[in-house]
Amino acid sequence: MAREVEEMGAGLQEVRPGPIRGDRPPEPAEIVCLTVDKVYDFCFEEVTLTRNVPVREVPSGTQVQGSLHPERAQTRIVGEAVQGQDGLTTVTVAITLPATLRMGDQPPRTVHFVHLRTLQLHAPPGTQVGAEVHGTCFCHPVDLDGDGLAEEICCAASLCVVYEVTARVKVLLPSFGYCTPTPAREAPGPLLPEYPGSDG
Template identity: 35%
Template sequence: METEGLRPFPPFETVCIEVPKVYDFCFQAERRENVCTPLGKCCPPEGATVNCIINSAVCSEVGRSTPDQTGRANVTFAVTVTYTLQVLDAGGMIVCEFEDLMFSFTKTVVLCAPVGTFTNCEIVSSACTCLILGNQICCTFDLCLVIQSLAIVKLLIPSFGFCTPAMCEQVSPQPPFVCPPTLFPPQCKPLC
């Protein structure tokens, strides 16, 4: 008997597949300011601008803490950005060019990453803006990192659509320093 307003599920096949199961999936917007390069012998004319070209932006896992009882760990990634700067005159002609410039930093996020998982970090979009300040070019870089922890598993599944990432959790200070401290007693759990 059919209940009013409810439709029966369409028939589907249950299959066993071997897949990389996603244990955690998040994104992190990262901004790096004041990445500066000396002008050296380059003498930009009045009204000169800077064109910034990001050649590559990669990240990879370089460390992780022991997972806690829930399987969560602090996972650290090394991010390396390689870029080119072009100083342009008011007519858009290249006055001087700085190639193969690079900077790196580390980023730590909290992931569900129990023993047996591996991570994948991708920089899915990037942008940079630069100004000539005195005798140097200073740039701001914006990067969008998408991070996953995965393991190869066998699953019985139906398909329900695409996954979207949630924002990465920030790393909390480790004991003995805790901020903020526990201010109130915990709330009682409901009985049902």
């Protein structure tokens, strides 16, 4: 962790988070064993998914709002992971992302976007493959026969999918002590302009 060192009384040093200052960092106080999530692979991709939803009795000019729920996305591995000779693993990942459609005075509807992708990841045995999804959704009604009523809602979701391969491990790390809060620093107030002749 980056740190800032300040001199204290009796030759002691206080170590704070921040950039390293000076030529020599302080000596660690101890070596600690921590349980952490080690990241083995970390990558992303941008994708666009489409979904046509059948509807009835929806005027073709109705405003449709689509809201994604990335916090409820589900990720699962499809089939068996295949270990390669180059240290990479071929993995097929399926992501199910729910979205809510709101169409005028009709009750909200929940639809699901499904993304299936086969990737090569550094994922040795014992690791977990996860995904985090961010994105936006746009929807509009489609009148196929021109009768003024939409037969389906066409939705497009533009997504950024971040894949992460992790494993819970125990590591030894040098420690500089425990973090303690310091008094907050008040920002200086704005400088008032000086006008000619203001002193008399």
